[in-house]
Amino acid sequence: MRKRKELAQPSDIAFLLIIFFLLLAGVGISRAIPIEMESGSRGADAAGKTLSVTLKQNGSIETSTGVMDIEKLAAELDSATRLTLLVEGQTRWQQVVHTLSLLSESPVEAVNLEEAP
Amino acid sequence: MRRKRTPPASAITDIAFLLLLFFLILAVTTRQLPTDISLPHTSSAQKADESTPTLTVSAQGELFLEQEAITIQDIPFSETYTLIADRDTPFTHIAPVLSQLRSLNVEVLECIVEER
Numbered sequence: 222m223r224k225r226k227e228l229a230q231p232s233d234i235a236f237l238l239i240i241f242f243l244l245l246a247g248v249g250i251s252r253a254i255p256i257e258m259e260s261g262s263r264g265a266d267a268a269g270k271t272l273s274v275t276l277k278q279n280g281s282i283e284t285s286t287g288v289m290d291i292e293k294l295a296a297e298l299d300s301a302t303r304l305t306l307l308v309e310g311q312t313r314w315q316q317v318v319h320t321l322s323l324l325s326e327s328p329v330e331a332v333n334l335e336e337a338p
Numbered sequence: 339m340r341r342k343r344t345p346p347a348s349a350i351t352d353i354a355f356l357l358l359l360f361f362l363i364l365a366v367t368t369r370q371l372p373t374d375i376s377l378p379h380t381s382s383a384q385k386a387d388e389s390t391p392t393l394t395v396s397a398q399g400e401l402f403l404e405q406e407a408i409t410i411q412d413i414p415f416s417e418t419y420t421l422i423a424d425r426d427t428p429f430t431h432i433a434p435v436l437s438q439l440r441s442l443n444v445e446v447l448e449c450i451v452e453e454r
Contacts, residue, residue, distance in 0.1 A: 232349075236356035240363060251369060253386035253420065253448035258440055310430035314395075314423045315378040317432075318451055322380035336433035 254321050259303075259333045272298075273305040275337050276320055278312050291320050295327035302329050307337040369450075371422065372402040377452040378425040386448050390418045397424040399431035410438045422450045 274294065275283040282294050298304065304324065308317055317334070324332050369388075373396045393413070394402040401408055419439060423432055439447060 233352050233356060236353070236360060240356075240360055243360075243363065250367075251386035251388065251420075251450050252383035252453040253450050254380065254383050256447045256449060258436075258444050258447055308429040308433070310428060310433070312429045313425065314427040314429065314432060315425035317429055318378040318380055318425075318449060321449070322382055322451070326382065334433075334436055336429060 254318060254325060256321065256334060257331050259331060271303045271305060273307060275307045276309065276312055276317065278309045278316075280316050280319070282320075291323050295323050295329075298324075298327045298329040303331045303333070304329050305333045305335060307335050309337045369422075370405065372405045372407070373400065375422055375424045376426070377422070377450060379452040379454045381454060383451050383453045386420060386450055387418065390420045390448065391416050392420040392422060392450075393435060395421070395423040395427050395432055395435060397426045399427070401435065410434050413438055413442065415442050416444065418446045418448065419444055420448045420450060 272284075276291075277283055277288075280291070281288050282291050284294070306317075306320065306324075321332065321334075369392075372394055375394065375396065391414075392404055396402075401410060403413065413435075421432075421435070436447070
């Protein structure tokens, strides 16, 4: 008598493997960039130097010394610096997030986000 | 001529339950958004805290707390917030939200991104 072909076994294993690898890959786990909000007295009491720079709509950074790339600015920042990022109103959120992401890799102590006047 | 053999009923229910399990996991782990949002992408980000209240800002500047549309003045106090904004949202729509969160003494804001 011929052995009956089981349909359940391979498909069960395949689906269980799919679910296992989906969970392993972190399906649904959100990723985020944290911003420490300098609210009220906390920001005012902070020691160290505060640097204000403007994020332009095209992604460039305007400092008191001129216009530069965000990568160059991130390399110049040290751990005692608190950065106030003044963002131009029409700048896309993608540009702001990209800048925050690069700044999070620099040793800067805190970043404060504000709209440029 | 070979007779077509129907698969056993138990095999079909096995597949049905596995499919159900698959879609249940997918539905539970996927964040539900109140509007159509394209997340900004970055190269590096941290794991987000899923338990904090979520504010969503659409590309047109509409503000939602979880699934409900609210005004900036209606944002309640919480030590931490999660912000989901469309990648094309102009900063001028987000700045008033940040300003309100600052006035509420919110300490940490987590901006949800898509890591690439």
